[in-house]
Amino acid sequence: MFKKQLAALLAAAAFVMPMAAQASDHHAGDAAVAQAFIKEIQTDQNAYAAAKGAAFFQELSKGQKPRATVVSCSDSRVHTNMWDKTPEGDLFMIRNIGNQLATAKGSVQYGVNHLGSSLLLIVGHSRCGAIGAASGDYSSLEEPIKKELDTINIAKGGASIDGVKANVNNQVAAALKEWAAQVKNGELLVVGAVYDFADDMKQGAGKLNVININGETDAAKLSSMPVPAAKAAHGHH
Numbered sequence: 001m002f003k004k005q006l007a008a009l010l011a012a013a014a015f016v017m018p019m020a021a022q023a024s025d026h027h028a029g030d031a032a033v034a035q036a037f038i039k040e041i042q043t044d045q046n047a048y049a050a051a052k053g054a055a056f057f058q059e060l061s062k063g064q065k066p067r068a069t070v071v072s073c074s075d076s077r078v079h080t081n082m083w084d085k086t087p088e089g090d091l092f093m094i095r096n097i098g099n100q101l102a103t104a105k106g107s108v109q110y111g112v113n114h115l116g117s118s119l120l121l122i123v124g125h126s127r128c129g130a131i132g133a134a135s136g137d138y139s140s141l142e143e144p145i146k147k148e149l150d151t152i153n154i155a156k157g158g159a160s161i162d163g164v165k166a167n168v169n170n171q172v173a174a175a176l177k178e179w180a181a182q183v184k185n186g187e188l189l190v191v192g193a194v195y196d197f198a199d200d201m202k203q204g205a206g207k208l209n210v211i212n213i214n215g216e217t218d219a220a221k222l223s224s225m226p227v228p229a230a231k232a233a234h235g236h237h
């Protein structure tokens with residue numbers, strides 16, 4: 001029990017401390033880091049553009065038909081390259097602290113209702129600072145941050161990974177409520193997953209563990225569950 005509380009406390013501290021430090025830490029060192037980084041970005045970006053080539057960008061310019069709308073946490077350790085090598089034009093990305101629908105509803109609606117994504121994927125992750133903060137006392141944080149944590153409905157003082165899973169399940173439940181008809185018709189699949197770089201779920205470090213498909217959370221059923229047929233191909237691939 002103590003170990004769990006300590007883990008939750010550390011996670012919360014990791015979330016709060018950089019936030020508090022940023023306001024007073026604008027010394028010369030930071031500018032040097034930023035300048036070096038922007039150069040690095042330019043180099044990497046030029047290489048990316050050259051490698052992809054004109055035809056690739058011409059195709060992108062025609063418009064987007066993302067197969068998936070993805071709600072993931074903003075955490076810097078979480079990126080699509082761990083599960084999709086070709087996200088361009090394919091993933092409509094929404095990122096916020098705690099991978100929430102409530103704090104980015106319009107963006108999620110846009111992906112599902114207007115871009116016609118047939119998959120809504122919600123991605124939580126191990127050692128999430130937002131979950132750590134939400135499971136403890138975050139009353140000293142900035143008002144806008146508090147507001148974004150208020151919509152994470154998880155138990156106080158629980159183990160971090162339990163909070164992560166509970167939050168992902170909550171987000172799936174909210175999505176199933178919002179798009180009940182589409183899910184029923186097989187037009188939309190709502191999937192909740194946890195990117196577990198810390199191997200807190202003991203399924204292997206770095207695995208993206210699917211924990212919820214259209215409200216089904218039973219592990220045995222999930223592994224054998226046929227994925228409902230999506231309504232129509234969007235002609236993307």
Ligand SMILES: [Zn+2]
Binds near residue numbers: 075097127129131
């Ligand atoms: Zn997070």
